Amino acid sequence: MSAKSYFDPEDLKKFGNITELQEVMGKKFFDYYGEVFKEAALTEREKSLIALAVAHAIQCPYCIDAYTSTCLEKGADEEQMMEAVHVAAAIRGGSSLVYGVQMMNQAKN
Numbered sequence: 001m002s003a004k005s006y007f008d009p010e011d012l013k014k015f016g017n018i019t020e021l022q023e024v025m026g027k028k029f030f031d032y033y034g035e036v037f038k039e040a041a042l043t044e045r046e047k048s049l050i051a052l053a054v055a056h057a058i059q060c061p062y063c064i065d066a067y068t069s070t071c072l073e074k075g076a077d078e079e080q081m082m083e084a085v086h087v088a089a090a091i092r093g094g095s096s097l098v099y100g101v102q103m104m105n106q107a108k109n
Contacts, residue, residue, distance in 0.1 A: 007061045015062070045074040052081055053088035 019026030037047055048071045055063030071081050 009062075009065060012062045012066060043074075045071070045076055048074045049076055049080060049084040053084040056085050057088040057092050 016030075019030070037044065037051075042050075048067055051063065052067040052071050055067050068081065071084075
């Protein structure tokens, strides 16, 4: 008997079902989400790379799977995708380190 993973990749396919328990808000979310990802000042490919980077920063396995596929579909290559992941890592690391200033301020009081 294999252990069930907390994050089931099949659950991503059920994402659209969130409207079942709160239809009004769910539909508003999906309308907004769709609008956000339309091509505008940024291309769909650029938005997908941003989403992939954010997915790594917030460590969402569903989003990582979804936006890896989306990036490839929108024409990004693996090098661009990994560069986006490194941007996320740099920002995440920097945001942790900048709190070092708060620690130094407190330690010097």
